[in-house]
Amino acid sequence: MKKLILLLLVFPFFVIAQDLPTVYPFISEGAKYIDREASIALEINILERDISTGNIDSNLLDFGLEVFEYYNKYGAISEDVYFEYLEQSEYGDSWLSCIVPDYVSSTLKSQGNNSYNKSNLGDRDPRTAWVEGADGYGIGEYIEMRVYAEALKDLRILNGYQKSIKSWKDNSRVKSFKVYINNVPVRILELEDRMGEQIISFDDLLPEGFDIWSAEDFEIKLEILAVYPGERWKDVCISGISFFGCYC
Structure with missing residues (x-):
């Protein structure tokens, strides 16, 4: 009887956690492949x-x-x-903030001169990347960020290892994240398999009733749910995460 009561208590929360709305990004750079060396x-x-x-x-x-x-x-x-x-050069009525996450669940060890630390997510260089260090395809690995909420408009992601087109193809990319706000699952974020910057509106990302204008800050967690397999490596890579805001 106690087991039945426990199941009845847990099951609704399990359903709520799994049955999440799915959001999709806007692609600001149309090309699937981008030569980052040439563009810089x-x-x-x-x-x-x-x-x-x-x-x-x-x-x-x-x-x-x-x-x-x-x-x-x-x-x-x-x-x-x-x-x-x-x-x-960030100034005026809008700003773009590239931040270093507070925590990542794992990191691939450095190889030669290549480092894959979380700091690469906020260095503004698309040719560097954070690479998770778990076995397999990194399902369940995650990034945690404390975000100051004032005037936030969108989240921006550079998916994959964008050091070169070959590096991007060789390594795995994120297909979908489970998004948590203050440790509560709220959305599934489906990313496209391309090098272009992917923009996600906070209006779509945040749960209904969450007042971003009154919150001083909040925590975002991005947990890898599915991947696009690399042609050579299972390691999942992300080259950049930033937040855009507008005082308007």
Whole structure:
């Protein structure tokens, strides 16, 4: 009798946890495959041209950004300075925050000069990645992030190991996450199998009745539910996670 009562108590919560709404991303970059080396080089060339011709947003000058001093001194912009510029140039009515997760359930050991730590998720370089370190395809591995809720609009994900197109194909990618808010499962997030940035609106991601404007912060957990198998490796990789907000 006690076992029956226990089952009756547990079963409804099990059903609620599994029968979750599914959300899908918007793809901001249409191509399935993207040469990240070439795209970064192009972005740097455009920035160098804009600085040399004075074709830059005057508001950026107020920040005294190192990129301008560096360009004036060397006549070019290094990759390190470019990524610092991306972080420093957030301003105005909108912002893009690349964060390092508070916790990941596992990490693949470094191999040579390649590190796969959680810090790669927030370094703004799409060519680096966090790689889970569990056996098999990493089902059940997860990422936890404490997010400040003010003015959040969307979550952005770079799926797979985007060091190169070959690296992306060789390694596994996330097909779906189970999404938890404050440790409660709320959504299934289905990702597409492509290198382009995938954007998920918080209006779709958060449970009904969750007032993001009144919450100071909350915890998001992304648990790997299914994968797109790599051509060579089972390891599941994610190259970037960021949050976009707008004070409008």
